[in-house]
Amino acid sequence: DIMLTQSPATLSVTPGESISLSCRASQSISTNLHWYQQKPNESPRVLIKYASQTISGIPSRFSGSGSGTDFTLNINRVEPEDFSVYYCQQSNSWPLTFGSGTKLEIK
């Protein structure tokens, strides 16, 4: 199985800061990497597909980059509603797997 390692586990920031979250794969997954946001007691929602492709309805402050084994989710000027958990997920090979998440919290 492909393991996805997300870092940091927790990130404390002030609204308005710009941040980067990391996701590293245990083997190359091309750009078959997707990012999700999950708020407490809610279902995840997709933010970015295939490493860098935008999703309709997602604010433009969210962007993604990377390929191979190293991927990044960027949030330009964090808004109060962005404080939640972020997961990466790979679709390069079966079984589909998720990272353990990065919790974005208010400093």
Place this chain on the structure above:
Amino acid sequence: EVQLQQSGAELVKPGASVKLSCKTSGYTFSNYYMSWLKQMPGQNIEWIGNIYGGNGGTGYNQKFKGKATLTVDKSSSTAYMDLSSLTSEDSAVYFCARWSGWFAYWGQGTLVTVSS
């Protein structure tokens, strides 16, 4: 508008089975795969398996083979997941999600609690 409506919370006894449902609307059910996923409290998300709405073809995470059985009813555009021989390790929120290479749409989740 695509919608996935999951069945309500379940309280089941150890050793029992439970069947969860995911009723869909707003798209052609038979053209897409449906996935089921598990999330234990405060934990990571695990993919259980996929089922194709068109012919019921399935693919499972090896970890969940023998535990989960996925089926569909095309006439009602509904996907189902049977969970068998339940233990405390099966207590979790279970999501259905439409899969198109990524999980584009999600149900609201069903909480399953296994307790005597």
